[in-house]
Every structure is written in C-alpha cells, then in structure tokens.
Amino acid sequence: MKKGRLILIPSALAESNGTAQFPQHTLEVTFQLIHFITERAKTARHFLKSIGYPHPFDGVEVMELNKHGEDNLNELLQFCEQGIDTGLISEAGVPGVADPGGIIVREAYRKGIEIVPLIGPSSLLLALMASGMNGQNFHFHGYLPREEADLIKKIKTLELHSKQDDVTQMFIETPYRNDKLLAALLKHLAPQTDMCIAANLTAPNQSIVTKSVELWKKSGIILGKKPAVFLLFSGKLHS
Amino acid sequence: MKKGRLILIPSALAESNGTAQFPQHTLEVTFQLIHFITERAKTARHFLKSIGYPHPFDGVEVMELNKHGEDNLNELLQFCEQGIDTGLISEAGVPGVADPGGIIVREAYRKGIEIVPLIGPSSLLLALMASGMNGQNFHFHGYLPREEADLIKKIKTLELHSKQDDVTQMFIETPYRNDKLLAALLKHLAPQTDMCIAANLTAPNQSIVTKSVELWKKSGIILGKKPAVFLLFSGKLHS
Numbered sequence: 001m002k003k004g005r006l007i008l009i010p011s012a013l014a015e016s017n018g019t020a021q022f023p024q025h026t027l028e029v030t031f032q033l034i035h036f037i038t039e040r041a042k043t044a045r046h047f048l049k050s051i052g053y054p055h056p057f058d059g060v061e062v063m064e065l066n067k068h069g070e071d072n073l074n075e076l077l078q079f080c081e082q083g084i085d086t087g088l089i090s091e092a093g094v095p096g097v098a099d100p101g102g103i104i105v106r107e108a109y110r111k112g113i114e115i116v117p118l119i120g121p122s123s124l125l126l127a128l129m130a131s132g133m134n135g136q137n138f139h140f141h142g143y144l145p146r147e148e149a150d151l152i153k154k155i156k157t158l159e160l161h162s163k164q165d166d167v168t169q170m171f172i173e174t175p176y177r178n179d180k181l182l183a184a185l186l187k188h189l190a191p192q193t194d195m196c197i198a199a200n201l202t203a204p205n206q207s208i209v210t211k212s213v214e215l216w217k218k219s220g221i222i223l224g225k226k227p228a229v230f231l232l233f234s235g236k237l238h239s
Numbered sequence: 240m241k242k243g244r245l246i247l248i249p250s251a252l253a254e255s256n257g258t259a260q261f262p263q264h265t266l267e268v269t270f271q272l273i274h275f276i277t278e279r280a281k282t283a284r285h286f287l288k289s290i291g292y293p294h295p296f297d298g299v300e301v302m303e304l305n306k307h308g309e310d311n312l313n314e315l316l317q318f319c320e321q322g323i324d325t326g327l328i329s330e331a332g333v334p335g336v337a338d339p340g341g342i343i344v345r346e347a348y349r350k351g352i353e354i355v356p357l358i359g360p361s362s363l364l365l366a367l368m369a370s371g372m373n374g375q376n377f378h379f380h381g382y383l384p385r386e387e388a389d390l391i392k393k394i395k396t397l398e399l400h401s402k403q404d405d406v407t408q409m410f411i412e413t414p415y416r417n418d419k420l421l422a423a424l425l426k427h428l429a430p431q432t433d434m435c436i437a438a439n440l441t442a443p444n445q446s447i448v449t450k451s452v453e454l455w456k457k458s459g460i461i462l463g464k465k466p467a468v469f470l471l472f473s474g475k476l477h478s
Contacts, residue, residue: 008368008369019263020262020263020264020267021262021263021264021265021358022262023259023260023261023262023359024258024259024260024263025259025260026260028259094364094368095368096367096368096369096370096371096374097364097367097368097374097377098374098375099374099375100375100476100477101368101374102370102371102372102373102374102375102476103371103476105368105369105370105371106371106372106449106476107371108371109371109448109449109450115369115371115447116369117364117365117366117368117369117447119260119358119359119360119365119441120262120358121358122361122364125333125336125356125361125364126356126358127356128335128336129247129333129334129335129336129340129344129356130247130335130344130354130355130356131335131341131344132335132341132342132344132345132346132347132348132354133341133345134341135335135336135337135338135340135341136337136338136339136341136379136381137379137380137381138336138378138379139377139378139379139406140375140376140377140378141376142375142376167378202358208354208356209348210345210348211348237339237341237342237345238339
C-alpha cells in the first residue's frame with residue numbers, strides 16, 4: 001500500500017492574518033486533510049478556522065506532539081502508514097524551523113514517508129530578507145544562553161565570527177526576556193556592529209529596523225513582549 | 240515628503256507555477272507597483288506576467304541591479320526617494336537570501352526607506368523544513384569552494400562542526416557542477432552522516448530526500464542540472 005504523505009503546513013505569525021498571507025496551493029492542500037500533528041491542538045484548530053478550513057472538527061483528528069513525545073512517533077505517523085496524508089502544523093510559522101518538528105520529519109524518512117513542505121510565512125526568513133545583512137552566509141542559533149557569563153561570551157563570539165567570516169548571526173528570545181537580552185546586546189556589542197530587530201512580523205504594527213548598536217543605544221528602544229527576531233552583522237557585504 | 244517603501248517580492252522557483260504559490264497579499268501589493276529593481280529585467284518581466292501582473296510594460300520601470308552596481312544604488316533607489324514604492328525582485332525565490340539583494344536593502348536603511356518583505360517561496364526554507372534535520376541551529380554557507388583541496392577541507396569542517404554543535408549545514412551549487420560536488424561529498428563524508436538533497440523545488444518533479452551518505456552511495460544518484468539545495472547533519476536532534 002502506498003503510504004500517506006507528511007504535509008508541512010505553515011501557520012500564521014500574528015492574529016487576524018486570515019487567508020491573505022497563504023498561497024492558494026497551501027490552502028487547497030490543507031483543506032483536503034483531516035489528520036493533523038500539532039504542538040497544541042487548540043492553537044492549531046484556531047489557525048485552521050482562521051484560514052477557512054471547511055470541515056467540522058468532530059471528524060478531524062488533531063494529535064499533539066508534546067503528549068506523544070519521541071517514544072510515540074509511531075503513533076503520530078500511524079495515519080501516514082495507513083495511506084492517509086497527515087498535516088504537521090507548528091505553533092507559528094513553518095514546521096521544522098525554530099521548532100522541534102525535525103524529529104518527526106526524520107522519523108517519517110526512516111519509515112519511507114514522502115515529505116511535502118508548503119509555502120507560507122516564516123519570521124526568520126522575513127527578518128533575514130529585510131535585514132540588509134548577508135543573505136549568502138547566515139547562521140540561526142535559536143535561543144542564546146540564559147546565564148549571564150555564558151550569554152556575554154556567546155554575544156562576543158557571534159560578533160567576532162560575523163566580522164571574520166561575514167556571517168549574519170540570527171537568534172530569538174522568549175518575548176518576556178526580550179529587553180534583558182537587548183540590554184546585554186547593547187552593552188557588549190561594539191558600537192559599529194549592525195543589529196536588526198524584526199518585531200510583530202506580518203502584524204499591522206510590524207517593525208523591522210537595522211542600525212548600528214551605537215544608534216540603537218540612542219533610540220531608547222523598549223521591546224516589551226513583542227515576538228522578535230534578532231540579527232547581528234559586523235562583516236562586509238559582497239555583491 | 241514621505242519616502243516610498245522598498246518592497247521585497249519573492250519570485251517563482253520553477254516554471255509554470257502561476258499564482259497558486261503566492262499569497263493574495265503578495266500579489267495585491269506587487270500589482271500596485273510600476274517600479275522594480277531586478278537582477279535581469281527579462282526574467283522579472285516573465286515572472287510578473289506569470290502571476291497576472293495587470294499593467295502594460297511600456298509604462299513600467301524595470302531597473303537592473305547588475306548594470307548599476309554598488310556605485311549606483313542612488314539611481315536604483317531614486318523612486319523611493321521621490322515617494323514611490325519600488326519592488327525588488329530576485330532571479331528566483333526571495334530577495335536578500337542566497338542573492339546579493341542585501342546590499343540594496345542596507346543602502347535603503349541608510350536613506351531612511353522602509354523595507355517591506357512579502358511572503359513567498361524560498362528554496363532554502365522549503366529544503367530546511369523538509370530535511371528532518373535541526374531547524375533550531377542551522378548555517379547556510381552559499382557556495383562551497385571550487386578548488387578541490389579547499390572543498391575537501393570545507394566539507395570535513397562542516398561535518399565536524401555539525402557533529403560538535405548539532406548544526407545543520409546548508410549550501411548550494413551552480414547546477415552544472417552539482418554532480419562534481421555530490422561526488423566529493425560522497426567521497427569525503429562519513430558513511431553515517433545524513434545528507435538531504437532538495438531538487439526542483441515547487442516543480443512537478445520536486446524531489447526531497449534525506450538519508451545517510453552510505454545509502455546515497457548505494458543509490459547511484461545523478462543530479463544533472465537540477466537546481467538543488469544540499470544539507471548535511473551529523474549531530475543529534477533534540478525535542
């Protein structure tokens with residue numbers, strides 16, 4: 001029997017985006033599915049409703065990745081094994097990027113399941129595009145260390161590598177810790193290093209700004225709990 | 240006077256994609272523009288036609304980045320300075336990622352021009368999503384060195400760093416050199432290292448496969464001139 005495919009479905013980055021930020025092809029493929037793997041079922045159902053998902057949820061299987069864990073990947077992929085296409089939905093943005101979706105995709109490959117990524121919003125990609133930094137050499141680090149000494153060391157290392165290799169350094173933070181991270185960045189980076197802060201992406205109050213650490217210091221910025229992507233660059237751009 | 244915005248417009252990765260892979264919002268914003276900065280005017284016009292761009296081209300300004308060069312960024316951004324929104328279109332995929340668009344975005348920031356990235360297809364993002372590798376730590380390197388000794392050294396370094404830091408290593412190659420790169424990868428990587436090859440993304444014959452170097456060797460794969468993204472991973476995945 002032919003196995004079902006694992007369909008990677010991008011979800012909205014901000015509330016009230018509706019369908020306008022999703023390609024017709026992404027919507028059509030998603031609307032054909034009635035089996036989903038999600039991080040949180042509630043968020044996923046909310047997202048599906050927001051894009052006009054046409055089926056009543058009582059006939060829809062929404063499994064949670066967290067509740068199953070690595071030991072239960074078999075359970076999550078059972079419908080694919082039965083020949084049924086299954087959607088993987090992240091909490092926000094594209095599955096498998098800045099989230100633990102890679103684990104289930106890897107297991108799908110082991111089982112000979114076809115993977116189909118759909119096109120949609122990614123905060124990392126939008127931030128990188130709009131940063132004006134090097135898009136030909138970039139490194140996403142996820143979250144930086146929380147312990148202060150480790151954080152300072154990491155910030156200095158990222159800045160040095162950016163200068164040496166012309167690499168754009170990207171990272172994120174839990175929103176309630178944004179301003180703590182920002183303070184450390186402004187304190188420990190060189191004044192001429194460029195920093196991009198991309199906040200509230202795709203929302204009406206989206207803000208993407210790149211300027212030197214020196215100018216950020218003067219701006220008196222407070223991020224609050226806005227979801228944000230941070231980028232650093234202290235190298236040279238080549239055409 | 241309020242300056243015009245620089246709108247970053249994703250373009251198709253493959254022929255005949257039409258509008259189905261572009262969000263309504265991306266199409267609507269693009270259709271309102273009549274000034275574009277492109278790598279090649281011909282490709283950009285072809286793309287605009289393919290998504291149903293409604294204006295006759297004799298009233299449309301299509302500037303070429305290459306012909307202007309870094310010295311002439313002022314010329315390219317002249318319409319933004321005059322208060323007119325201008326679109327930036329890459330040869331394929333999103334501007335500023337795996338292309339030299341960063342230079343013009345950086346100059347736009349210097350001039351106080353607002354940057355607006357639109358959602359659309361990116362081969363790097365689709366490949367990473369579907370790789371089953373680490374999406375919480377990844378590094379895109381652009382093109383690897385061409386000279387054989389440098390290439391071998393680079394391949395070994397990427398593999399070692401992947402193992403040490405659990406980082407996914409991503410790179411691309413000019414299509415006509417694909418099989419030469421592939422031969423070097425299969426020769427110099429450890430058998431248990433995972434490699435993903437994502438080829439012909441978004442085309443009807445799209446192929447995305449992750450398996451160990453050992454299994455790739457047995458597969459007898461020949462890539463030919465398919466546009467492809469390569470990914471390596473020799474680390475561990477964490478949930």
